[in-house]
Amino acid sequence: xxxxxxxxxxxxxxxxxxxxxxxxxxxxxxxxxxxxxxxxxxxxxxxxxxxxxxxxxxxxxxxxxxxxxxxxxxxxxxxxxxxxxxxxxxxxxxxxxxxxxxxxxxxxxxxxxxxxxxxxxxxxxxxxxxxxxxxxxxxxxxxxxxxxxxxxxxxxxxxxxxxxxxxxxxxxxxxxxxxxxxxxxxxxxxxxxxxxxxxxxxxxxxxxxxxxxxxxxxxxxxxxxxxxxxxxxxxxxxxxxxxxxxxxxxxxxxxxxxxxxxxxxxxxxxxxxxxxxxxxxxxxxxxxxxxxxxxxxxxxx
Amino acid sequence: xxxxxxxxxxxxxxxxxxxxxxxxxxxxxxxxxxxxxxxxxxxxxxxxxxxxxxxxxxxxxxxxxxxxxxxxxxxxxxxxxxxxxxxxxxxxxxxxxxxxxxxxxxxxxxxxxxxxxxxxxxxxxxxxxxxxxxxxxxxxxxxxxxxxxxxxxxxxxxxxxxxxxxxxxxxxxxxxxxxxxxxxxxxxxxxxxxxxxxxxxxxxxxxxxxxxxxxxxxxxxxxxxxxxxxxxxxxxxxxxxxxxxxxxxxxxxx
Ligand SMILES: Nc1ncnc2c1ncn2[C@@H]1O[C@H](COP(=O)(O)OP(=O)(O)O)[C@@H](O)[C@H]1O
Ligand SMILES: [Mg+2]
Numbered sequence: 001x002x003x004x005x006x007x008x009x010x011x012x013x014x015x016x017x018x019x020x021x022x023x024x025x026x027x028x029x030x031x032x033x034x035x036x037x038x039x040x041x042x043x044x045x046x047x048x049x050x051x052x053x054x055x056x057x058x059x060x061x062x063x064x065x066x067x068x069x070x071x072x073x074x075x076x077x078x079x080x081x082x083x084x085x086x087x088x089x090x091x092x093x094x095x096x097x098x099x100x101x102x103x104x105x106x107x108x109x110x111x112x113x114x115x116x117x118x119x120x121x122x123x124x125x126x127x128x129x130x131x132x133x134x135x136x137x138x139x140x141x142x143x144x145x146x147x148x149x150x151x152x153x154x155x156x157x158x159x160x161x162x163x164x165x166x167x168x169x170x171x172x173x174x175x176x177x178x179x180x181x182x183x184x185x186x187x188x189x190x191x192x193x194x195x196x197x198x199x200x201x202x203x204x205x206x207x208x209x210x211x212x213x214x215x216x217x218x219x220x221x222x223x224x225x226x227x228x229x230x231x232x233x234x235x236x237x238x239x240x241x242x243x244x245x246x247x248x249x250x251x252x253x254x255x256x257x258x259x260x261x262x263x264x265x266x267x268x269x270x271x272x273x274x275x276x277x278x279x280x281x282x283x284x285x286x287x288x289x290x291x292x293x294x295x296x297x298x299x300x301x
Numbered sequence: 302x303x304x305x306x307x308x309x310x311x312x313x314x315x316x317x318x319x320x321x322x323x324x325x326x327x328x329x330x331x332x333x334x335x336x337x338x339x340x341x342x343x344x345x346x347x348x349x350x351x352x353x354x355x356x357x358x359x360x361x362x363x364x365x366x367x368x369x370x371x372x373x374x375x376x377x378x379x380x381x382x383x384x385x386x387x388x389x390x391x392x393x394x395x396x397x398x399x400x401x402x403x404x405x406x407x408x409x410x411x412x413x414x415x416x417x418x419x420x421x422x423x424x425x426x427x428x429x430x431x432x433x434x435x436x437x438x439x440x441x442x443x444x445x446x447x448x449x450x451x452x453x454x455x456x457x458x459x460x461x462x463x464x465x466x467x468x469x470x471x472x473x474x475x476x477x478x479x480x481x482x483x484x485x486x487x488x489x490x491x492x493x494x495x496x497x498x499x500x501x502x503x504x505x506x507x508x509x510x511x512x513x514x515x516x517x518x519x520x521x522x523x524x525x526x527x528x529x530x531x532x533x534x535x536x537x538x539x540x541x542x543x544x545x546x547x548x549x550x551x552x553x554x555x
Contacts, residue, residue: 185399193412193468194389208402
């Protein structure tokens, strides 16, 4: 009872200048959430109608993506496979490399060189993806084509490599943060038991930072899933399920980017593209939830 | 003193080329199977001294060490010395308990695994005997696979002692091992230290003079990087020969 009386007094006594900032922040936050909800609803509303044209089974298992042939085919399996393959390969490239870079910066390189390494990583992170895609097209592709005698250097390996370069700074920077967060006292404990520097790095520092490294890897993966420009430029664009890493692929993102401009609004093709958007969103949401789960477990420790 | 296990001869040390000496011309003997306490106000170089004895200061770039540190008569700073082997012989327990965020078993087995011991039953034996020596076995025998950080502070510190013991050291260095613990846990560790000297030579830093008086056979008093005096504990505490020692132990500064 006294508590509520006090609350009332405070509310009536608070001046406009104190309430205003709070109101503005709340309004901004609410409108942000509202906008988010609106975008999601819009995506779903524009994506779902495709299910009245073709069954979800045909979409999920269909091998052919011929949206403008007659009759049109909306099999998204090759596109989905392309997205997964490119993302996984980029992670296979970037995760070990990014972790190694992080370990180097946190535990190997001398104090003075550390800032230089971190700045270089940041600069790599600033590279616009279109620049990377351009490098892939004019440098990497011709080189690969000649070196491995391929039909085209624009393929899964090329795109994955570029994506790997793109997500490397994310993975390395975040991993480095969690490696540095491992207390010096644990390193000391290890050294005092006769461990070498490398034993300490691999048997203490790395395991202690493992959760942080996993979430860094997943965040990198999320960027890789959603990246469009690099894959549009370098992946070759063939809607085929890749059998080999040098096959061309057509991931979901680049399909949307390439076809959205040329399809009539409201057509089944248009709805199919939005459906892909929903898929991508679902995928990144799941990855994000995984990261949040790992992070909360880490804090709970 | 005869039978010195560990001995420093004119040990001086500076943290970098142009830093002042953190230790100046220290010569002490630590007798085998005894407890030697190092006391002095904070910042006087006790930790620095201890870390010279297992070469933990090597990690600080640019340190200068002069003089000699002899373990069983041979200089641990000689160029041919294998530092990792030295650190196994001269174990260390730190000021704050620092168990690895692994299981209790993994913590104790860590050092042996580094040595390449893979035999499970051999490892189990070592884990049990080390935990027993550290007075922790009865409390944790049923929860060896639980995370070490779930133990209380005092238990964690005893776990760290067990972890150090598990690689069969000859000397144990302890840097204010009870400063982060409550009185009960402190008493437990003190009792343990008195037990440990049967098998190990112990050098312990403390800024608690009663503790030094209770557990040590010999005491050394440091002041501003210098050794003021060292000798049998009873002598230091009853008839100190240097007025500064007397001022310190009677609480006139520090
Ligand atoms: N890593 C280091 N680098 C430079 N100076 C240090 C370092 N560690 C300790 N010192 C300095 O050495 C002196 C002795 O410190 P320390 O050995 O920690 O004292 P104590 O353990 O007796 O409190 C202090 O002046 C401290 O500032
Ligand atoms: Mg200290």
